[in-house]
Amino acid sequence: MQTSRFARRSIVALALGTLGAAVAPMAHAEGSYPERIVTIVVPFSPGGGTDIAARILATKLGEKFKQTFVVDNRTGAGGIVGAEAVAKAKPDGYTLLVGNVGTQAINQSLYPKMPYDADKAFAPISLFADLPFALVINPKVPAKTPKELVALAKAEPDKYTFASSGNGGSPHLTAEIFQQATGAKLRHVPYKGGGPAMADLMAGHVDMLFASILETSSYVKSGKLRALAVTSPARSPGMPEVPTLAEQGIANAESGSWVALLAPAGTPQPIIDKLSAAVKEVVSLPDVRDKLIAQGATPRGTTPAELQATIDADRDRYARVIKARNVHIE
Numbered sequence: 001m002q003t004s005r006f007a008r009r010s011i012v013a014l015a016l017g018t019l020g021a022a023v024a025p026m027a028h029a030e031g032s033y034p035e036r037i038v039t040i041v042v043p044f045s046p047g048g049g050t051d052i053a054a055r056i057l058a059t060k061l062g063e064k065f066k067q068t069f070v071v072d073n074r075t076g077a078g079g080i081v082g083a084e085a086v087a088k089a090k091p092d093g094y095t096l097l098v099g100n101v102g103t104q105a106i107n108q109s110l111y112p113k114m115p116y117d118a119d120k121a122f123a124p125i126s127l128f129a130d131l132p133f134a135l136v137i138n139p140k141v142p143a144k145t146p147k148e149l150v151a152l153a154k155a156e157p158d159k160y161t162f163a164s165s166g167n168g169g170s171p172h173l174t175a176e177i178f179q180q181a182t183g184a185k186l187r188h189v190p191y192k193g194g195g196p197a198m199a200d201l202m203a204g205h206v207d208m209l210f211a212s213i214l215e216t217s218s219y220v221k222s223g224k225l226r227a228l229a230v231t232s233p234a235r236s237p238g239m240p241e242v243p244t245l246a247e248q249g250i251a252n253a254e255s256g257s258w259v260a261l262l263a264p265a266g267t268p269q270p271i272i273d274k275l276s277a278a279v280k281e282v283v284s285l286p287d288v289r290d291k292l293i294a295q296g297a298t299p300r301g302t303t304p305a306e307l308q309a310t311i312d313a314d315r316d317r318y319a320r321v322i323k324a325r326n327v328h329i330e
Contacts, residue, residue, distance in 0.1 A: 033271050037068045040096045043082025049131050049214045053259040054098040060282040079103035087121035091266035101257045105314035109322045110168040122262040124307035126279035129297035131257040132232035134216045136225040137208040146228050153184035161187045163197035163206040174210040174255035176325040181253035213238040213296025231255045238296035
């Protein structure tokens with residue numbers, strides 16, 4: 001009996017020792033993270049608002065951690081290709097995603113089949129910036145305010161056209177929200193990307209467009225477009241002279257996009273917390289704030305829980321808009 005008890009104690013001690021040996025390197029790895037190159041996947045082409053913000057973030061995280069953070073653009077299917085790559089990556093903190101309202105809150109209601117479970121595939125880290133939109137029109141349209149534009153559209157339903165970067169994208173859904181809030185009836189003209197849509201707006205082939213301040217500010221300043229409003233709850237520091245829709249008496253029409261950092265689900269919480277604190281620190285840097293504002297973004301760092309709440313709220317809202325407005329991918 002005594003020998004048996006001794007044997008059992010030896011087995012338990014050996015098991016605990018083995019467990020401790022396994023846990024200790026893991027804890028060390030999390031504490032010293034990152035120890036090698038970190039890849040940040042951007043599921044869109046270079047040059048857009050999400051990509052620009054991601055590159056600012058990657059540079060500053062690299063400086064903070066004294067490690068290389070590289071941006072990898074993986075485009076396709078409205079951001080699904082890049083998001084899928086991250087969803088299926090090893091959850092060790094070395095493959096991250098810069099997502100936006102489209103990848104995290106809209107696609108789930110647009111695409112009947114997703115290659116990953118959007119509710120379970122990602123661990124939120126932090127928001128990095130809001131990307132408010134501006135309502136811009138061709139100067140030939142005889143409207144100086146959003147209410148004047150609504151009056152024109154109501155007087156002649158479907159006469160006035162709005163461009164978008166494609167069916168189901170956040171610029172398209174922003175226009176649908178605007179119509180829902182005002183009762184205006186506009187005609188949608190989708191393009192394959194924001195560049196062609198902007199070009200046709202300035203040429204007068206379409207009448208209006210909801211697009212990021214990054215894309216519109218230079219054209220507004222040069223007089224090629226007229227900005228009637230911004231879609232954010234407060235005025236944008238990137239276009240401070242332009243009032244919000246709410247300031248001009250149009251309620252329940254707020255919209256826009258945002259940029260956030262996420263990781264594959266299952267990434268250790270200490271790594272998530274370390275990255276979240278780092279993003280909030282980066283967002284507070286004066287040069288980062290200046291760069292983001294110059295690009296039409298509003299700097300904003302959050303906790304993982306706050307980011308998840310933003311995703312959940314937008315997912316619910318856009319799902320209702322997509323259903324009510326019968327929006328679908330052709």
